[in-house]
Amino acid sequence: MVKGLSPLDIKLLRDIWHMRGQVIAVGIIVACGVAIMVMALGTLSTLSASRDAYYERYRFADVFASVRRAPENIASRLHEISGVQTVETRIVRLVILRIQNVEEPANAQIVSLPDEGESILNRIVLFQGRYPEPRSPDEIIISNAFAEANRLDTGDAIEAVMNGRLRSLTIVGIGDSPEFIYALGPGTLLPDDRLFGIFWMRRRAMEAAFDLDGAFNNVSLTVAPGTDTDTVIDLADDVLAPYGGTGAFDRSDQLSNAFVDSEMNQLKTMAQIIPAVFLIVSAVLIHSILNRLIQTERQQIGLIKAFGYSRSEITWHYLKFAIAITAGGVIAGFALGFVLQNLITNLYAETFRIPDLTWRVDGFALVAGAIAALGSAIAGSMSASLGAARLSPAEAMQPAPPVNYHQGWLRYILQMRWLDEPTRLILRHIFRFPARTAANLFGIAAAVTLLIGTLFSFDAIDDMMDQMFFRTNAHDAAVTFFEARNEAAVSELSRLPGVMTAEGVRDVPARLVSGYRSERVSITGLPSDAQLRRVLSADGRYVDMPSAGIVLSSQLAGMLDVTTGDTVTAHILDATRPVADLPVTAIIDEAVGTPAFMDLTAMNALLDQPPTVSGAYLKLDPRRQKEFEDSVIERPGIAGVSLRAAAIASFEETLQETIYIMMGIYAVIGGAIAAGVVYNAARISLTERGRELASLRVLGFTNNEVGYILLGELAIVALIGIPLGCIGGVALAHLIATAMATELYRIPVTVNASTLGIAALIVLLSSTIAALFVVRRVRSLDLIAVLKTRE
Incomplete structure (x- = not known):
């Protein structure tokens, strides 16, 4: 006897060892649930802490604003706004690049640095090299990701078209800034470090290059703690409006920061939804195991009570069994969670450029995971434990009452002549224990649901x-x-080599208001007969641009709480800055951003301007695309060029590694549920029916027939549970998509037949592997020993 352990504790250890296979199966499911929670919350903590430290150390601004051209003395007026602590003006421009060994046109955003020293706000973390010399106008610092993607180093030269003039720029430093953790080029949805980078150049050099002497086109502010940022934004807009201000915004709407926030919200949603599925399944399995264990130990319970053990001691004994199973899973879940967190953190480190983004232990994640797991175990075991405690000694010493074999309507099925005897035994057992069958059905369905x-x-x-x-x-x-131009610019583009069709487009910043709701958006003006950029309704039909009114994305319509036929007030933040009431003529489906659309002619009329565009969409002759790329680079007035083929390639390349890793993780954890459920059910059935199965072997049934009887029930349950799981999976997909929707993008609920098939295949495969472990025990049954069992 082990010192310090009570007889009940020794019995507990023996029970756990005797049922070690089922204990491990449940522990794996608990471990997966805890691991997902630890991974999600731990990665969330890592991202949040690393980002906040980065922002604070390198002075990420609170408010941002762009203007067309404002004199430098306007900065003093911004500084006079109550609550504003720091003001830094600068020049920010897009340029087209020529990069050696890169065929496609690349783009960069050049940000000015003070002529002396470092920036006050949005400072640079310098990884290599130095700052540009004030008297060297062609020296630049480039972003680290861009340097790595193009194998650039300090001392290398890169060509850039600046205001229509081709210049050779020398790289003297490589760094990053908190302003560009997630750097997106024009017209792109994911970072493409090969074709888009951030450059920093001295202010005087940029003033000369872009004819902005004594002026700025971008400004950053910080505000004192407790200051109402919305008030500061309104007052800053009033100051900058005469100079072409396009509307100030706070850091929550800053593109890079917004993407990081969106990813953090998704991690939070994952931690709330997915672990719950695992823990519910584990609770159901623990309930089944304890019920079977208590039925087996009825006489032992009677003896224990006869020796004077109280109800509370017996209840606590069986609760400890559930807690012990779960505790092992929790510890394993912590270890697995740390591994997954490190893996996901490394993936994020490649996407989000945050220095020192290394995973850290999140105490709250550990405590929350342990409490959730143990709470589910106690909930699953409580009724069985209380049932054991309520047994009187006299009642417990007697065998369990026999099962009611009344067949009712089932007899008509069992009497069908085409059914063989093993199949009849399977169906009889399924309907004899409906609660257990339902639990197994739930487990299989839950595995499929989680996978889908x-x-x-x-x-x-x-x-x-x-x-x-x-x-x-x-x-x-x-x-x-660079700036809105006459429609003739589209005709000029159409004459470039390789251009087959050109359509103008205009984007204007605006604030849309409906009641007390207000959203800052970009309204896109498209030609009424546009073919190169179309919009889709929720049912997949193309929507033509109406001659009047505005078309809203479903996300934006929801944020403004409007629908077709309602009216929104548009405060245009460009040109003459008109204010107009626009009817909502259509609601469309856009997965990214919160766009709004208007007819281009109606937009220019609203702005009281002649036909004007801010860009163009082009259809190219694939045989002459290289000619187009060479000719467009040096065209004056062009800020950026993006190619759809390059964007698709970048999208696929960026997601490929992540997709394979995440699919592997999901397949393993979904399969773990199915394997755990099937193994647990098969072991319970084997324990209960060992005497029956041994009797069948003695009567002449083969090993295969006995195995069929044991596992046929689970096969039927799996075949029923998989379709139910498919229905639940689609419902879970809707729940996850709704919970993860942000202003930046929404996940469409699309479930292909191939995904249903993959989920079913994973569950069937994992179930088969688990069942084979049990079948091995059937083949090794000691027939004489089993027949001597009194059970």
Whole structure:
């Protein structure tokens, strides 16, 4: 006897060892649930802490604003706004690049640095090299990701078209800034470090290059703690409006920060939804195991009570059994969670450029995971434990009452002549224990549900790509101008080599108001007969631009709480800054952002301007695309060029590694549920029916027939549970998509038949492997020993 352990504790250890296979199966499911929670919350903590430290150390601004051209003395007026602590003006421009060994046109955003020293706000973390010399106008610092993707180093030269003039720039430093953790080029949805980078150049050099002497086109502010940022934004807009201000915004709407926030919200949603499925299944399995154990130990319970043990001691004994099973799973879940967290953190480190993004232990995640797991175990075991405690000694010493064999309507099925005897035994056992059958059915369905609810995201990505790159965008290239230009600029582009069709487009910043709701958006003006950029309704039909009114994305319509036929007030933040009441003529489906659309002619009329565009979509002759790329680079007035083929390639390359890793993780954890459920059910059935199965072997049934009787029930349950799981998976996909929707993008609920098939295959495969472990025990049954069992 082990010292310090009571007889009940020794019995507990023996029970756990005797049922070690089932204990391990339940522990694996608990471990997966805890691991997902630890991974999600731990990665969330890592991202949040690392980002906040980065922002604080390198002074990420609170408010941002862009203007067309404002004199430097306006900065003093901004500083006079109550609550504003720091003001830094600068010049920010897009340029086109020529990079050696890169065929496609690349783009960069050049940000000015003070002529002396470092920036006050949005400072640079310098990894290599130095700052540009004030008297060296062609020296630049480039972003670290861009340098790595193009194998650039300090001392290398890169060509850039600045205001229509080709210049050779020398790289003297490599660094990053908190402003560009997630750097997106013009017209792109994911970072493409090979074709888009951030450059920093001295202010005087940029003033000369872009004819902005003594002026700025971008400003950053910080505000004192407790200051109402919305008030500061309104007052800053009033100051900057006469100079072409396009509307100030706080850091929550800053593109890079918004993407990081969106990813953090998704991690939080994952931690709330997915672990719950695992823990519910584990609770059901623990309930089944304890019920069977208590039925087996009825006489032992009677003896224990006869020796004076109280109800509370017996209840606590069986609760400890559930807690012990779960505790092992929790510890394993912590270890697995740390591994997954490290893996996911490394993936994020490649996407989000945050220095020192290394995983850290999140105490709250550990405590929350342990409490959730132990709470589910206690909930699952409580009724069985209380049932054991309520047994009187006299009642417990007697065998369990026999099962009611009344067949009722079932007899008509069992009497069908085409049914063989093993199949009749299977059906009789299924309906004899409906609660247990339902529990097994729930477990299988839950495994399929979880797999579909996670794997659907890859179908959603394919659907998003198809919508963004093919159904709504038929263009091959998108061109952005520095400033809005006369419609003749589109005709000029159409004459470039390789251009087959050109359509103008205009984007204007605006604030849309409906009641007390207000959203800052960009309204896109498209030609009424646009073919290169189309919009889709929720049912997949193309929507033509109406001659009057505005078309809203479903996300934006929901944020403004409007529908078709309602009116929104548009405060245009460009040109003459008109204010107009616009009827909502259509609601469309856009997965990314919160766009709004108008007819281009109606937009220019609203702005009281002649036909004007801010960019163009182009259809190219694939045989002459290289000619187009060479000719467009040096065209004056062009800020950026993006090619659809390059965007698709970048999208696929960026997601490929992540998709394979995440699919592997989801397949393993979904299979773990199925394997645990099937193994547990088969072991319980084997324990209960060992005497019956041994008797059948003695009567002449073969091992295969006995195995069929044991596992046929589980096969039927699996075949019924998989379709139910498919229905639940689609429902879970809707829940996850709704919970993860943000202003930046929404996940369409697309579940392909292939995903249903993969989920079913994973469950069937894992179930088969688990069942084979049990079948091995059937073949090794000691027939004489089993027949001597009194049970």
